[in-house]
Amino acid sequence: MKLRDNYQEAVKIFQPKPSYFLNAVKAFFVGGLICGIGQALQNFYIKFFTLDVSVAQHMVLGTFILLATLLTGMGVYDKIGQFAGAGSMIPITGFANSLASAALEHRSEGAVLGIASNMFKVAGAVIVYGVVIAYILGVIHYLFWNIF
Amino acid sequence: MKLVGKQTWIFENQVYLQAAATAVGPMETEGPLGEQFDVTYPDLYCGEGTWELAERRLMKDAVQACLTKARLEINDIDFFLAGDLLNQNVTANYIARDLPVPFLCMFGACSTSMETLAVAAALVDGGFARRVLTAASSHNATAERQFRYPTEFGGQKPKSATFTVTGAGAALVSRENSMFRITAATIGKVVDFGMHNPLDMGSAMAPAAASTIQQHFQDLNTSPEDYDLIVTGDLSGVGSPILKELLWEEGYDITDKHNDCGLLIYRPDQEVFAGGSGCACSAVVTYGHLLKEMEKGNLRKIFVVATGALLSPTMMRQNQSIPAIAHGVVLEVVKGER
Numbered sequence: 001m002k003l004r005d006n007y008q009e010a011v012k013i014f015q016p017k018p019s020y021f022l023n024a025v026k027a028f029f030v031g032g033l034i035c036g037i038g039q040a041l042q043n044f045y046i047k048f049f050t051l052d053v054s055v056a057q058h059m060v061l062g063t064f065i066l067l068a069t070l071l072t073g074m075g076v077y078d079k080i081g082q083f084a085g086a087g088s089m090i091p092i093t094g095f096a097n098s099l100a101s102a103a104l105e106h107r108s109e110g111a112v113l114g115i116a117s118n119m120f121k122v123a124g125a126v127i128v129y130g131v132v133i134a135y136i137l138g139v140i141h142y143l144f145w146n147i148f
Numbered sequence: 149m150k151l152v153g154k155q156t157w158i159f160e161n162q163v164y165l166q167a168a169a170t171a172v173g174p175m176e177t178e179g180p181l182g183e184q185f186d187v188t189y190p191d192l193y194c195g196e197g198t199w200e201l202a203e204r205r206l207m208k209d210a211v212q213a214c215l216t217k218a219r220l221e222i223n224d225i226d227f228f229l230a231g232d233l234l235n236q237n238v239t240a241n242y243i244a245r246d247l248p249v250p251f252l253c254m255f256g257a258c259s260t261s262m263e264t265l266a267v268a269a270a271l272v273d274g275g276f277a278r279r280v281l282t283a284a285s286s287h288n289a290t291a292e293r294q295f296r297y298p299t300e301f302g303g304q305k306p307k308s309a310t311f312t313v314t315g316a317g318a319a320l321v322s323r324e325n326s327m328f329r330i331t332a333a334t335i336g337k338v339v340d341f342g343m344h345n346p347l348d349m350g351s352a353m354a355p356a357a358a359s360t361i362q363q364h365f366q367d368l369n370t371s372p373e374d375y376d377l378i379v380t381g382d383l384s385g386v387g388s389p390i391l392k393e394l395l396w397e398e399g400y401d402i403t404d405k406h407n408d409c410g411l412l413i414y415r416p417d418q419e420v421f422a423g424g425s426g427c428a429c430s431a432v433v434t435y436g437h438l439l440k441e442m443e444k445g446n447l448r449k450i451f452v453v454a455t456g457a458l459l460s461p462t463m464m465r466q467n468q469s470i471p472a473i474a475h476g477v478v479l480e481v482v483k484g485e486r
Contacts, residue, residue: 002397003390004355007341011351014390016307016422023304072300081302082419088302097302105298108198122301 023085030080030087038064038091061092068093072100098122150273153367155360156334157266159273165265165328165479166279166320168435169213171206173288173314176424176432179414184436185315186213192289192314203232203239203287206428207316211243211283214318225249225320226277229268231260232285232427233312234294239285249281257456258382259336260284261317261431262475266333268321269477278322285316286426295346295461308348308386310425313413317431325482328439332478334364338458340471346457346464349472350387350422353455356472357383358394360453364476365400372402376447379438380474381430381454382410384423409433430454434479442481449480 003010038060045056071077077097080088088094099119106118120127152158171187173194182188187209189195194202207230215222228247230240231254244251256263264282271277289299291312297303321330339359343352357380365371372378383391388408395402409430410423434452441447453476464470 003393004341004358004397007355008343011343011354011390014393015348015351015386018306072302075300077302078300082304085304089304094302097300101298101300101302104300105293108200122297 026083027085027087030084031090032087034064034088034091034093064091064093065096068096069100072097073104077101095123095126098126152332153363155337155363156332156367157270157273158332158368159269159330161273161275162323162325163269163273163330164322164324164326164482165330165439166322166324166326167214167218168317168319168439169210169217170317170432170436171209171213171315172428172432172436173202173206175288175311175418175420176313176315176413179418181413181433181437184440185432186210186436192287199287199289199293200234200238203234203285203290203314203316204242206287206314207232207239207243207283207285207318208246210285210316210318211247211281214281214320218320220279220320222247222249225279225281227252227268227271227280228283229254229264229280230283230285231255231264233257233291240283243283256454256473256475257458258286258425258427258429259454259456259473259475260427261381261434262333262452262454262477265319265321265330265477266335266475268319269330269333272321272323280321281318282321283316283318284427284431286312286314286428288312288314288426291426295459305421306347307421308345308350309421310349310382310384310410310423311414311420312426313424313429313432315428315432317428317435319435327443327481329480329482330477331480332364332368334360334367334476336360336474336476338471338473340469342469344464344467344469346459346461346470348386349382349425349457349459349470350384351390352459352470353457353472353474354383354387354390354394356474357387357391357453357455358398360474360476361391361395361402361451362398362400364451372400372405375405375449375451375478377407377438377450378402378405379430379434379450379452380406380408381452381456382423382425383408383455384410384421384425386422387455412437439479442479445481447481449478451476451478
């Protein structure tokens with residue numbers, strides 16, 4: 001059988017396979033490193049600024065958002081993302097990157113129609129489905145704990 | 149009859165590629181062909197405020213350098229044919245706004261370079277114009293924004309993705325003697341083998357390239373041996389072996405003759421995934437590098453097949469497959485006529 005007779009299947013031998021294992025290992029270590037730094041920062045904030053755990057956690061998130069946005073603007077975060085994949089996409093740094101990169105991308109179209117209306121272009125889906133899933137889980141949680 | 153076979157034009161009157169020029173961005177300048185381009189820029193903005201303006205600057209520079217090489221003024225040009233990748237072909241249209249020349253805007257995605265060259269040669273051969281200027285451009289950041297994600301977005305791209313070339317190429321077609329004669333062109337059909345992955349355009353475009361090349365051989369009754377080089381536009385590392393396999397199955401072995409502009413323009417260590425792509429890829433490699441190789445005598449007859457993936461992000465999100473097209477132009481060195 002010729003390649004063209006069964007193209008969509010047969011062509012797969014020519015397409016490079018993603019290195020799932022290596023990608024998973026890289027994502028695991030980079031993601032783990034980011035979380036480790038987060039924990040260290042949290043301990044640092046609690047110890048040196050004598051903050052509550054919940055306040056310190058918000059400080060950590062703020063710090064990460066600031067760092068990720070700076071790294072995005074400096075043109076570094078996309079390189080980290082290419083290396084680490086999900087490892088740098090899943091933590092809040094990935095969310096900050098998606099906002100900052102879209103804002104940067106569209107700043108040539110102005111502050112309102114450019115930056116403001118495009119900023120959530122990538123992250124919007126995360127917010128929408130984050131809210132939807134949280135709602136569904138909230139309902140399930142309520143049903144299980146209060147009714148059954 | 150100038151139409152031979154089903155899809156191939158033969159240019160019986162002497163039609164020449166009188167002059168050609170290129171302008172490129174930083175990655176292309178650092179690449180292996182960097183010294184062969186006429187205008188080079190060390191950063192993606194090319195001295196402009198936005199990337200869209202940067203792309204326009206590149207096409208403007210290529211057009212200007214081409215006219216300078218041909219020792220002509222813009223008023224000597226009868227028609228301007230150009231295209232790019234942006235919505236409404238804004239680069240080409242805005243360049244044409246500044247030129248006092250009748251203009252035909254063309255879109256063939258990354259096949260635009262050879263589409264404009266083929267039509268220019270037909271206009272000149274048919275006596276509809278004396279001198280036709282063609283141009284094609286692409287810019288990495290404008291293409292990323294339009295077709296993919298924001299440039300600084302930290303998503304991971306697969307190895308099959310290509311890297312849009314930042315640059316522009318311009319060529320002047322006329323009947324005035326030059327070293328490069330345009331002898332034939334094969335206009336491609338839109339081919340769709342049902343591929344859906346916009347980050348693997350090599351797989352989607354290889355059947356289109358195979359269709360055009362096979363038709364070219366059949367129309368002209370030639371074979372790969374008749375060419376020194378058969379070069380595709382941007383099939384990259386994924387599409388190139390597929391093209392060879394598709395043609396081999398039809399009885400044409402192009403293994404020793406084939407190369408791909410997307411593989412020539414960057415070094416493998418430049419982190420460009422499977423290779424270069426974009427309208428500028430075939431334009432700057434052909435007009436910058438391959439013509440110089442022909443000048444040096446390393447190549448005598450080449451068949452440039454620019455490949456285009458005719459997709460849009462909307463069609464991709466609506467789960468449509470990727471149609472592709474390829475247009476080929478034969479360039480030959482003429483000896484002793486200069």
